[in-house]
Amino acid sequence: MSEVEEDPFMLMNADELKIYIAQLQRESANSRIKTSEGSKDLMSFIQENTANDPLLTGIDSKTNPFIEKKDCIIF
Amino acid sequence: MASDKNSNRYDTLENLRKEAEQLRKKLQADRKNLNDAELFVMGKKSEGGSPSIQVRCRRILKGHTGKVLDMDWSLDKRRIVSSSQDGKILVWDGFTTNKEQAISLPTTWVNACAYAPSGGSIACGGLDNKCSVFPLNSSSNSSTLSVSNKQNPVSSGPADTGAGTIMQQRKVVAMHTSYISACTFTHSDYQILTASGDSTCALWDVESGQLLQSFHGHQSDVMDAALSPCETGNLFISGGCDKNACVWDMRTAKCIQSFQTHNSDINTVKWFPTGEAFATGSDDGTIKMYDLRADREIACYERPNVLFGVNSVDFSASGRIVLGGYNDYLVHVWDTITGEKLTALFGHENRISCLKMSPDGTSFCTGSWDTTLRIWA
Numbered sequence: 296m297s298e299v300e301e302d303p304f305m306l307m308n309a310d311e312l313k314i315y316i317a318q319l320q321r322e323s324a325n326s327r328i329k330t331s332e333g334s335k336d337l338m339s340f341i342q343e344n345t346a347n348d349p350l351l352t353g354i355d356s357k358t359n360p361f362i363e364k365k366d367c368i369i370f
Numbered sequence: 371m372a373s374d375k376n377s378n379r380y381d382t383l384e385n386l387r388k389e390a391e392q393l394r395k396k397l398q399a400d401r402k403n404l405n406d407a408e409l410f411v412m413g414k415k416s417e418g419g420s421p422s423i424q425v426r427c428r429r430i431l432k433g434h435t436g437k438v439l440d441m442d443w444s445l446d447k448r449r450i451v452s453s454s455q456d457g458k459i460l461v462w463d464g465f466t467t468n469k470e471q472a473i474s475l476p477t478t479w480v481n482a483c484a485y486a487p488s489g490g491s492i493a494c495g496g497l498d499n500k501c502s503v504f505p506l507n508s509s510s511n512s513s514t515l516s517v518s519n520k521q522n523p524v525s526s527g528p529a530d531t532g533a534g535t536i537m538q539q540r541k542v543v544a545m546h547t548s549y550i551s552a553c554t555f556t557h558s559d560y561q562i563l564t565a566s567g568d569s570t571c572a573l574w575d576v577e578s579g580q581l582l583q584s585f586h587g588h589q590s591d592v593m594d595a596a597l598s599p600c601e602t603g604n605l606f607i608s609g610g611c612d613k614n615a616c617v618w619d620m621r622t623a624k625c626i627q628s629f630q631t632h633n634s635d636i637n638t639v640k641w642f643p644t645g646e647a648f649a650t651g652s653d654d655g656t657i658k659m660y661d662l663r664a665d666r667e668i669a670c671y672e673r674p675n676v677l678f679g680v681n682s683v684d685f686s687a688s689g690r691i692v693l694g695g696y697n698d699y700l701v702h703v704w705d706t707i708t709g710e711k712l713t714a715l716f717g718h719e720n721r722i723s724c725l726k727m728s729p730d731g732t733s734f735c736t737g738s739w740d741t742t743l744r745i746w747a
Contacts, residue, residue, distance in 0.1 A: 303589075304387045309379075312386040318587070319393035322627055323400065325665055331407035333646070333664035337689070338416060338707055340644050344688035349732040349747075351421050351690060360448070360465055361428040361733045361747040 401666045409659075409668045413707030420705060420712065421690050427717045428733065429745040431462050433469050436478070438737035439496070440552075440724045442485045447729050451492045452743055453480035459494050461506060464728075464735070464745055471507050473536050482553040484562075493543070493562055495550030501564050503541045503576055544574045544581075552594045563606060565595035571608050573620060585618050587625045594638045600645040607648050609636030615650050615660060629660050631667045638682045643689045651680030657694050657704065671704045673711055682724045687731025695722030695736050701746070717744055 307315065345351055349359060436456030443450055449470070450462045457478045461471040477498035484493045486503075495501035544550070548567035555562055556573070561582065565571045571585040571592055590611035598605040605626070609615045615636055617627040634653035641648045647661045647668070655677050659669040671692060678697035685692050685706070692704045701715040701722065720739035727734045733747035 304390050309383055309386055312383070312390055316386065316390050316393060318625060318628075319390065319397060321624070323393060323397050325627060327401065327404050327665040328663045329407070330405045330409075330661065330664045330666065330668060331412070333661040334407060334409040334412050334668060337409070337642065337644070337647060337661070338412065341688050341690045341707065342416075344643070345421075345690055347731075348686050348688035348690060349730070350423060350425065350686040350734075351688065353422075353424060359732050359747055361745055363428075 404664065405666060409707060410709040413705070413709070416707065420708070420710060423691065423703060423712055425703075425715065425746050427715075427744045428747045429464060429467050431460075431464075431467055431743040431745070432741070433460055433462075433472075434458060434741045436741060437720075437739040438723060438741060438743055439479065439481050440483045441726060441735055441737045441743055442483055442492075443726060443728050443735065444485045444489045445487055445729050446489055447732070449485070449489065450735055450743065450745075451483050451485050451494075452737055453483035453494050453496070454741070455479050459483055459492065459504070461492070462743070464733075473504055475502075476537075479549070482550050482564075484554045486555050486559040487557065488559050491559065493553050493555065495544065495553050495564065497549050499546050499549060499566075499568075500542050501544035501550050501553045501562060501574070503543050503562070504536060505539050541576070541579070543576050543579050544572060546570070546572070548591070551592060554595065554597055556597055557601070563595055563597060565592040565608055565610075567591040569610070569612075571595050571606070571618070583620060583623050585623055585625070587616060587628070588612050588614060593636060596639050596641055596648070598645045599641050599643060603645055605645075607639045607641065609639040609650050609652075611635040613652075615639060615648070617662060627662065627665060629667060631658060632656070634679070637680060640683050640685065642685055643687070649683050649685065649692055651683040651694050653679035655679060655696075657683055657692060659692070659706070669706070669709060671709055671711075676702060676711070681722060682726070682736075684725055684727045684734060686727065693725060693727075693734060695725035695738075697721045699738070699740075701725065701736060715746065718742070 434454040436454045438454050441452040448464045450464050453459050457475045459473040480496040491505045493503045544564045546566035546568045552565040560576050562574045569588045573583040588610045592608050592610040595608040604620045613632045615629045616625045632652040636650045636652050638651040649659045651657050657671040661668045680694045682695040692706050694702050699718045703712045718738040722736050722738050724737040735745050737743045
């Protein structure tokens with residue numbers, strides 16, 4: 296059974312609509328940059344920090360305290 | 371005359387709706403105008419192959435008798451606080467798996483817990499609609515640990531503080547009108563940010579319990595909130611059952627940006643390390659990433675065979691990896707810039723409710739409805 300898509304605006308009263316309109320006006324006024332620029336900066340950060348990312352640089356028992364150094368166990 | 375008044379009122383309402391619809395369409399168009407590239411396309415063109423991860427479960431923390439609902443790392447990178455449906459808060463030494471302290475709350479479903487930056491106290495809250503702060507035993511925040519912990523039974527830790535004393539030290543900081551879903555200290559021990567089922571977030575002064583700021587805007591339960599990682603940041607993000615992800619300015623209490631692109635409840639929100647983007651996880655089975663400056667969703671991590679809701683997400687230290695804890699008991703690991711699913715981690719025997727990287731990025735911890743926590747590295 297398909298759900299009827301309620302238009303949220305139909306459920307709001309006048310006061311609620313005024314608040315929502317004010318919010319939309321505020322958000323419209325925000326300045327934006329191009330997606331490519333934002334993504335480029337994201338990727339730059341990642342590239343600069345990959346060498347310091349323990350999850351990526353692999354297992355190193357000397358520096359990662361959760362990885363036990365291999366000891367010989369004699370029963 | 372009465373009918374004229376009624377028709378005037380109707381016209382105004384109709385006009386308001388039209389205005390709202392126009393503004394919403396304009397906002398969508400403005401956001402679309404600057405969408406000149408896809409992150410995944412850019413990512414696939416970049417040099418270097420897929421990141422390789424070799425992560426295994428290194429520790430299993432057993433002790434809770436009910437579902438683990440939340441956990442947090444101490445800044446000392448080894449201690450962990452966890453909270454459970456059984457009403458208990460446990461403080462663990464992640465290296466040794468020893469339980470250092472246990473606090474029994476007079477409520478079940480402790481949905482949220484957080485470690486204070488100093489390591490000297492923890493905050494928690496849940497179905498009691500309150501967020502309380504408890505001081506920790508001095509042994510839990512000093513570098514010397516109790517040497518012998520041989521008697522460390524599963525049911526209760528040796529440092530189980532008596533019901534009388536610990537409850538006397540309890541400080542109720544926040545009071546909402548519905549359950550607490552998330553709590554976090556700000557950059558100091560003195561302020562706490564809470565998210566609640568009453569659809570608001572709030573900022574509280576710990577010392578006085580005073581409400582400093584209240585954040586209204588969500589249309590339904592708020593499920594998570596996260597403070598900007600920037601030292602000077604005044605922003606936080608929230609996500610809720612109204613499918614909205616919101617960016618808030620703490621000083622003005624205004625919602626600066628909001629995004630509604632998920633198809634179901636948002637359960638978790640987490641900042642990208644730079645504080646210029648953030649990820650959300652939803653019951654719709656996807657993780658999405660939003661770029662604040664581009665003002666739009668820039669990535670969606672999904673697969674046709676990954677159907678279960680995501681309860682918690684986090685990024686690795688460089689942000690190259692995004693990890694999600696899902697209702698299918700798995701941690702799914704994604705390449706942030708290409709959208710490729712790198713692997714899935716098995717281990718838990720029930721839903722994963724929480725997932726968090728350690729402060730130095732060497733490991734991450736997951737908590738599950740199977741009553742255990744696991745540390746992966």
